[in-house]
Amino acid sequence: MPPEFSAQSKQRIERVLSRYPNKQAALLPVLHIAQDEFGHLPDPVIELVAKTCDVSPAHVFGVVTFYTMFHRSRHGRNELMVCTNISCMLRGGYQILHHIEQKLGIKAGQTTPDGAFTLVEEECLAACANAPMMICGQDYFLDLTPQKVDTILDDLRRRWREQQKMSPVGGAGTLHGVGPTPGAKA
């Protein structure tokens, strides 16, 4: 079964399409919606998005792989984006990154086996006056120290465990060939 958008996503997409003079221009917003729903963008989802925006799957593939925020493979529930660019580097950004690597037992670019965290070494995230810093979703974590990072990671993991308890019985991979993010509608 090829994947389909949920009713909620379809509504969001309809609204997005009405804001542009052609469907192709809505490609980035539609990809964001698709990634919100399916967790990442494997081939079947790329084909679905191509159909939605009236462009070729090859075009969508080219766009997806051009931008760093679109993922072709599954990412963890919490994506930790740690800045190591100059302003953060000067104030210990790499120390923070290495501390997280050690604490989670993964390298930058990897996901923890339980799917709780993906660690990303990021370029400047525009919070230079509060370096070193990282983003997780809508949350900014500023003026970091290794101690602060410990508290943040413990807190995120606790919240993730609570969410896990509430996710659908089928769990990850329920949707054939695609696999929703934990907590997403299957």
Next chain:
Amino acid sequence: MANAEAANLKIVTKNFGVADSHKLSVYQQRGGGQAFRKALTMQPAALVDEVKKSNLRGRGGAGFPTGMKWSFIPKEAKTVYLVVNADESEPGTCKDRELMAYDPHLLLEGMLIASYALGCKHAYIYIRGEMMREARIVDEAIDEAYAAGLLGKEHYGASGAFKLDITLHRGAGAYICGEETGLLNSLEGKRGWPRLKPPFPAVRGLFNAPTVVNNVETLMNLPDIITKGGEWFAGVGMGKSGGTRIVCVSGHVAKPGVYELPMGISTRALIYDVCGGIPGGRALKGVIPGGSSMPPLDASEIDVPIEFDALMTDTRIKDVEIRPGVPFDLGGGRKLKTMAGSGGVVVFDDSTDVVALCARIMEFYAHESCGQCTPCREGSGWLARVCKRVARGEGEAGDIELMANVANGIGGNTICALGDAAAWPMLGFITKFRADFEAKLAQSAKARKAAEPTGGVGARA
């Protein structure tokens, strides 16, 4: 230097620190909305003139006069787009994010004024993908403005009916989309590849229509220009740069932050008076004055005002060179000093490994090169690899010349300015801190010698 009124003047950060400053009700209580009402009583051409008179210059990096940019829009154009560049990603720059988070309605009012002046009916805000929180705040502000009838409803101005729609468009992680034509391609659902110019966006931009792309901070200056007048705005500025200047100070200072300051304050005053000096009693090594793509200043050059023209021409700043005594040519014999750029001031003290710092900048541009032009795609990678090996202590004799040569081959030879953004700081760091690069090479030569077998080559055979 700016006039006395400018000392404590706040134009774009005037609502910072006010509770719920992101809400429309608070914005209106504090006088927001008056400027747009006044603008509606004026003819669009008069608004463009007012902005020209104000000496407002683009705050995204290039410092191009805003009024002049607007005047390039053909008079007979039926569809015109205004696009807000909120793709802030220049390392060291963190102003637009804060401006949008604290005062999104000031941005929307600036967009209303600009759209009325330009004849734009649908404006887009291209916000950086990673800024999910700010996207939510701006989206909520747009909803509020629709509910209040500011957007999506006809206003009656001196030139007739005027109605504006605004759409927030999220990017998806690509520095190159901050380049205005890369941004337009991205907004059209394509890879963010910069376009060849001409045609410039003012002639053929978004969806092939005449388009103005303005930075967030630039537009947020408009309400005060309209209420107080272009002459007033020019008067509080310095030389040909009107208004105040937002600087984002990061790195080795006691009080890093986003500050709105008089145009033309010196880097020295910024570091030692505003930001509390360098912590730990250390000495200053250098400063990047306008985001990582700008050549750095060394400690002897910090008395120059942080103003667009001064940083480009002041003779107290050394010319950037391709080799000792030979200045880099910007074309037509113009020499490169540095630029005010995006206002991202990065301060580094004498404990800093400047070669490693430079290597990190090169790594960034190599990562962000879009791959369209060979000099930038290949060259930025070369710069990153060679600079990193020098920083690691694995450099070879001639590496400094190699890097300068590669950088010189990129500068001015690419479709967009990203190539220059890699080449300029590379040449700048070598020019200002050559001794540090040489010391690294001397170290690695010594280490290599020590590792050689005592009998010389072949002794072990």
